[in-house]
Amino acid sequence: xxxxPLTLAEKVxxxxxxxxxxxxxxxxxxxxxxxxxxxxxxxxxxxLRLAGRxxxxxxxxxxxxxxxxxxxxxxxxxxxxxxxxxxxxxxxxAKEFGVRIHSLGDIxxxxxxxxxxxxxxTMPGLTVVCGDSHTSTHGAFGALAFGIGTSExxxxxxxxxxxxxxxxxxxxxxxGTLRPGVTAKDIILAIIAKIGASGGQGYxxxxxxxxxxxxxxEARMTxxxxxxxAGARAGMVAPDxxxxxxxxxxxxxxxxxxxxxxxxxxETLKTDEGAVFxxxxxxxxxxxDPFVTWGTNPGQGVSLLDTVPSPTEFDDPNERAxxxxxxxxxxxxxxxxxxxxxxxxxxxxxxxNSRIEDLRAAAEVIKGQKKAEHIRMLVxxxxxRVRIEAEAEGLDQVFKDFGAEWRFAGCSMCxxxxxxxxxxxxxxxxxxxxxxxxRQGKGARTHLVSPLVAAAxxxxxxxxxxxxxxxxx
Amino acid sequence: MxxxxxxSGVAVPLRRSNxxxxxxIPAVFxxxxxxxxxxxxxxxxxxxxxxxxxxxxxxxxxxxxFAGPDFGTGSSRxxxxxALRDYGFKAVFSSKFADIFRGNSGKQGLVTGVISDxxxxxxxxxLEATPxxxxxxxxxxxxxxxxxxxxxxxxxxxxxxxxxxxxDDIGLTLRDEQSITDFExxxxxxxxxxxxxxxx
Ligand code: SF4
Numbered sequence: 001x002x003x004x005p006l007t008l009a010e011k012v013x014x015x016x017x018x019x020x021x022x023x024x025x026x027x028x029x030x031x032x033x034x035x036x037x038x039x040x041x042x043x044x045x046x047x048l049r050l051a052g053r054x055x056x057x058x059x060x061x062x063x064x065x066x067x068x069x070x071x072x073x074x075x076x077x078x079x080x081x082x083x084x085x086x087x088x089x090x091x092x093x094a095k096e097f098g099v100r101i102h103s104l105g106d107i108x109x110x111x112x113x114x115x116x117x118x119x120x121x122t123m124p125g126l127t128v129v130c131g132d133s134h135t136s137t138h139g140a141f142g143a144l145a146f147g148i149g150t151s152e153x154x155x156x157x158x159x160x161x162x163x164x165x166x167x168x169x170x171x172x173x174x175x176g177t178l179r180p181g182v183t184a185k186d187i188i189l190a191i192i193a194k195i196g197a198s199g200g201q202g203y204x205x206x207x208x209x210x211x212x213x214x215x216x217x218e219a220r221m222t223x224x225x226x227x228x229x230a231g232a233r234a235g236m237v238a239p240d241x242x243x244x245x246x247x248x249x250x251x252x253x254x255x256x257x258x259x260x261x262x263x264x265x266x267e268t269l270k271t272d273e274g275a276v277f278x279x280x281x282x283x284x285x286x287x288x289d290p291f292v293t294w295g296t297n298p299g300q301g302v303s304l305l306d307t308v309p310s311p312t313e314f315d316d317p318n319e320r321a322x323x324x325x326x327x328x329x330x331x332x333x334x335x336x337x338x339x340x341x342x343x344x345x346x347x348x349x350x351x352x353n354s355r356i357e358d359l360r361a362a363a364e365v366i367k368g369q370k371k372a373e374h375i376r377m378l379v380x381x382x383x384x385r386v387r388i389e390a391e392a393e394g395l396d397q398v399f400k401d402f403g404a405e406w407r408f409a410g411c412s413m414c415x416x417x418x419x420x421x422x423x424x425x426x427x428x429x430x431x432x433x434x435x436x437x438x439r440q441g442k443g444a445r446t447h448l449v450s451p452l453v454a455a456a457x458x459x460x461x462x463x464x465x466x467x468x469x470x471x472x473x
Numbered sequence: 474m475x476x477x478x479x480x481s482g483v484a485v486p487l488r489r490s491n492x493x494x495x496x497x498i499p500a501v502f503x504x505x506x507x508x509x510x511x512x513x514x515x516x517x518x519x520x521x522x523x524x525x526x527x528x529x530x531x532x533x534x535x536x537x538x539f540a541g542p543d544f545g546t547g548s549s550r551x552x553x554x555x556a557l558r559d560y561g562f563k564a565v566f567s568s569k570f571a572d573i574f575r576g577n578s579g580k581q582g583l584v585t586g587v588i589s590d591x592x593x594x595x596x597x598x599x600l601e602a603t604p605x606x607x608x609x610x611x612x613x614x615x616x617x618x619x620x621x622x623x624x625x626x627x628x629x630x631x632x633x634x635x636x637x638x639x640x641d642d643i644g645l646t647l648r649d650e651q652s653i654t655d656f657e658x659x660x661x662x663x664x665x666x667x668x669x670x671x672x673x
Contacts, residue, residue, distance in 0.1 A: 050508060085506060
């Protein structure tokens with residue numbers, strides 16, 4: 001058989017084709033896994049009710065509460081009316097339509113993109129959707145995973161399919177070995193700074209190369225999570241032994257003969273020799289430093305060793321204007337060393353960096369250290385299970401001894417839909433994924449950082465990496 | 474979605490251009506969790522003005538809107554269409570619509586017909602001279618009649634077909650129901666199921 005060589009994304013697409021679109025009509029793709037949360041689902045369920053339609057496959061659907069959930073006093077009624085209403089609507093809808101739900105207080109409750117992988121529901125070769133742009137996280141397993149709008153949520157609930165137009169493909173080749181203190185977060189921030197916050201538009205990214213292969217599953221999730229911040233619909237990593245080892249034994253992972261059949265298929269999910277990407281990008285992992293953002297979009301990032309750039313460095317007039325606006329909003333002056341920027345709050349959490357490895361990495365840095373006096377630090381595990389795991393390892397005590405607040409699971413300060421917000425003008429080092437104006441609170445200023453930089457910053461009070469600490473105590 | 478062929482209802486002149494979706498429905502209403510019940514939210518900022526066209530008894534039960542150019546610009550919120558639909562509107566005419574608004578309308582069964590500025594003006598005058606006049610919207614022949622004025626309107630062929638057939642996106646996909654069922658029969662057993670719940 002001489003078949004056209006295919007990329008990973010094209011293979012997953014091909015294997016989910018229900019109806020091939022003709023005359024410019026979109027293809028109809030089958031959806032393996034539909035994740036649901038309280039913010040983007042109520043109108044979708046209402047639409048079903050209106051049309052008298054059931055959920056076609058409740059057994060391929062799962063809901064959790066995350067965006068609105070408080071991270072303190074979770075046994076008390078939710079104070080904010082809108083938050084409470086959305087959460088109760090989800091609970092009622094799940095009950096009425098027979099959808100599995102993990103509510104506040106449940107051990108599997110948490111950020112939807114932390115819960116799917118942790119249950120072993122996210123696997124290679126699946127199509128995964130959720131009414132949330134960071135669904136790209138699940139691509140770390142070699143799944144085609146992307147965010148959808150509320151109408152599409154309704155469409156998937158009713159039909160378990162989506163009409164879709166094909167994406168273009170982009171290879172992101174990251175070769176080499178990371179230096180100590182440089183992590184997955186720094187790789188993805190560097191990628192976005194390189195291709196721009198809209199550089200991935202219309203593409204599915206495939207992260208490849210020796211530096212990606214060396215990463216743990218959780219680190220790969222951090223990278224795929226922020227694909228959307230480059231404007232891409234999805235990001236993927238081909239599955240390998242690391243993927244299988246992560247999955248094996250998880251509650252919903254296949255067992256026995258099913259496991260063998262699955263691995264046999266997963267082994268085929270590699271981009272074929274000779275397959276052509278629409279675009280290729282190369283990143284040298286050996287050269288990377290810890291990366292942080294200075295501006296108000298995730299593409300406005302530099303090495304932590306660098307200074308705040310001057311708008312005049314940008315040739316593109318739109319970028320220059322955006323840089324000027326960003327510096328004004330962020331209250332920064334060009335030429336200021338990034339390391340001298342003083343922050344008020346450190347947020348360790350969000351679907352980008354709230355998994356157990358992230359908490360371990362940060363705890364390792366702060367253990368036995370003293371928090372800078374003026375810093376407030378929030379640690380918000382991605383799921384109730386991560387929280388319990390961390391407590392079993394004593395990480396909660398490390399954070400508490402340090403003076404950080406140890407919270408319950410949810411999206412929290414990533415978007416401040418719950419009470420965890422920054423005050424106007426407050427500056428944060430945040431392990432989340434969006435530094436947009438007002439994202440973490442009205443007038444709030446966000447620097448996106450890795451968990452290691454977050455931890456070191458909490459100690460020194462200014463943007464820092466662990467290497468800045470050596471010999472300081 | 475109901476099939477739309479020929480519909481008659483009270484016509485409303487909205488003498489404004491650039492009616493963006495914030496004016497159709499302000500952001501405060503986006504906090505709601507339902508897909509229906511937005512009738513009170515429609516044009517909410519203007520509704521407190523007694524002179525606003527929908528506050529005039531002859532137009533209060535309006536269901537066919539004639540608006541100025543650039544209707545539905547701004548945010549992509551689908552709520553704008555829901556609000557028009559819930560108030561009772563079945564069709565909107567303008568010389569120019571925002572693309573996303575028009576796409577959203579087609580999905581919800583709201584007809585958006587393009588007529589010229591001159592035709593809009595003529596219809597406005599007729600409605601102001603005789604408030605309460607009905608418009609007859611004929612999607613089969615792509616024409617709208619108000620009093621003794623009949624004008625042709627534009628709507629893309631695909632949307633028109635869907636409206637005539639009464640097919641929303643989901644209805645359209647469900648025409649491939651058999652293919653979906655066949656696909657499901659082929660799915661490998663290792664693919665995950667969320668039920669019965671394991672783990673917790
Ligand atoms: S943690 Fe932040 S980015 Fe992730 S799902 Fe929640 S709100 Fe969205």
